[in-house]
Amino acid sequence: MDKKAKMIKKVRIMADYQFGKGCGDILFSDDVTFQLSRTKRIRQIMIDGKRIATARARDGMLTLSMEAATAIHAHVPAPALRVAVCDDAVPFVSKGKTTFAKHVTSIDPGLRSGDEVIIVDENDKAIATGQLLLSPDEVEALDTGAAVDVRCGCEQ
Template identity: 60%
Template sequence: MNYDTERLARVRMIADYQFGKGIGKELFPEGSTFQLSRTKRVRQVLNSGKRIATARAKDGFFTLSIEGASIVHKLLPEKKLRVIVSEEAAPFVEKGKTAFIKHVVEIDPELRAGEEVLVTDETDRLLATGQLLLSPAEILAFNSGAAVDIRVGVASKKEK
């Protein structure tokens, strides 16, 4: 078994744990390539030259590019890993602006603060991907503040 095969198996395992069983194989198909850190750890996973995900240094979990988020979005059942925002907030969120608590219509109750989430509108159209800042219970209890730090929106030009 060569290093790339080993790396592919490892990143798929992490993706299965983070996003759900079977996601890893779809998110990182055969032929995926890796950008490594100086210490030879996986930094980014690419497919056809496009970044799909980046490994966070602090915990090894993945942050998704919009391409990676759309793959996960297609594979997961509706409402899973999702923060659903109102129609009035949708144009701002898809441009990469923060999703605020007052605009959250619904949220997957199994999410935890710090997790990578998919932000959708009420018709389940993918708007963005980002990091959940508070727990679902806190988001539903509070009236103001940021809910999701948007990493990249479908209509934004560059990623954070």
């Protein structure tokens, strides 16, 4: 097995672990390219020069582009990996603004603080992706504060 095939297998396993079985195959086709760090670790995973995901340096978990989040959204049934927001917050969140706890209408109870999530509107349309800052119980209990640090929105 050559070096690129090993890296593809590794990122597919990482995606399956983080987002669920089958997500690695959906996200990373055989024509992906890698941008490596100075220490030869995988940093960015790209297709046709466009970033699909980034491996976080501190823990190796993947952060998603909007295209990757949309692909996972289509594969994983609701409410998995999702944070739903009210219609009032959609214009702001879709532009990449922070999602606040008071705007969250529902959340996957299996999520943990620090997880990569897909932010959806009330009709389950993917509008952004980001990192969950609170546990689902905290999001539901609090009326103030940031719930999701949005990385990218569909209108960015």
